[in-house]
Amino acid sequence: MQMSTWNVNSLKVRLPQVLSWLDTNPVDILCIQETKLTDDKFPQAEIEAAGYHVAYTGQKTYNGVAILSRHPMTDIQKNNPLFEDEQQRIIAATIQGMRIICAYIPNGQAPDSDKFQYKLKWLAALHNWLKAEMQQYPELALLGDYNIAPDDRDVHDPAAWLGMNLVSPEERAAFQELLQLGLSDSFRQFEQADKLFSWWDYRALGFRLNKGVRIDHILLSQSLAARCTACVIDRAPRKWEQPSDHAPVIATLS
Numbered sequence: 001m002q003m004s005t006w007n008v009n010s011l012k013v014r015l016p017q018v019l020s021w022l023d024t025n026p027v028d029i030l031c032i033q034e035t036k037l038t039d040d041k042f043p044q045a046e047i048e049a050a051g052y053h054v055a056y057t058g059q060k061t062y063n064g065v066a067i068l069s070r071h072p073m074t075d076i077q078k079n080n081p082l083f084e085d086e087q088q089r090i091i092a093a094t095i096q097g098m099r100i101i102c103a104y105i106p107n108g109q110a111p112d113s114d115k116f117q118y119k120l121k122w123l124a125a126l127h128n129w130l131k132a133e134m135q136q137y138p139e140l141a142l143l144g145d146y147n148i149a150p151d152d153r154d155v156h157d158p159a160a161w162l163g164m165n166l167v168s169p170e171e172r173a174a175f176q177e178l179l180q181l182g183l184s185d186s187f188r189q190f191e192q193a194d195k196l197f198s199w200w201d202y203r204a205l206g207f208r209l210n211k212g213v214r215i216d217h218i219l220l221s222q223s224l225a226a227r228c229t230a231c232v233i234d235r236a237p238r239k240w241e242q243p244s245d246h247a248p249v250i251a252t253l254s
Contacts, residue, residue, distance in 0.1 A: 031102035035064030083125035099137035
């Protein structure tokens with residue numbers, strides 16, 4: 001069983017890349033973020049033709065999330081019922097007894113901004129909702145673009161990022177509070193090389209110089225973490241023409 005998360009930064013632009021990647025990486029579950037499509041524009045037929053069931057919720061230009069699964073999905077939930085929000089950032093489904101939650105956590109923009117306060121409130125509501133979900137679903141995975149680099153290992157130059165969002169004490173504390181629910185950062189379950197990231201700025205040769213951050217995560221409940229045998233970041237799609245600025249993250253479960 002393999003599950004993956006990938007912020008595609010516009011599914012309209014990158015549908016061929018997603019389908020090509022799935023052809024060579026036939027994961028069981030793929031959670032995607034920033035589809036940037038209203039539901040009537042979602043390419044459901046193309047994805048189903050590739051052998052996947054799909055659940056999605058989106059909006060024009062911004063946000064949007066989807067779950068692609070080789071197995072049927074039930075109990076589909078759009079958005080956090082504990083947080084009223086017009087932005088389409090969460091979709092959840094039950095797949096083979098596992099509760100799969102795909103999330104696109106707000107960026108936050110800057111620590112002194114209203115958007116940063118929105119991010120913190122959003123994260124607090126996510127925490128409260130997950131606490132209840134985990135009581136109902138012992139096998140739970142939260143996959144997505146968290147827009148949080150959990151610690152300095154996850155940033156190419158911690159000094160250069162000092163005082164910025166993605167790395168603030170408040171965001172990192174919120175990430176730790178998710179772990180304290182009983183979730184495990186699947187990537188950190190294993191020995192990893194230094195300087196492995198999942199996002200690189202398009203500007204200033206960010207990818208070529210590996211000036212990245214690790215902000216795309218797969219968190220697993222204890223029962224799933226015990227089955228996790230590997231977690232990797234696939235840098236290959238970031239090298240393609242007109243790539244997303246994010247790379248897929250893949251967790252393998254026995």
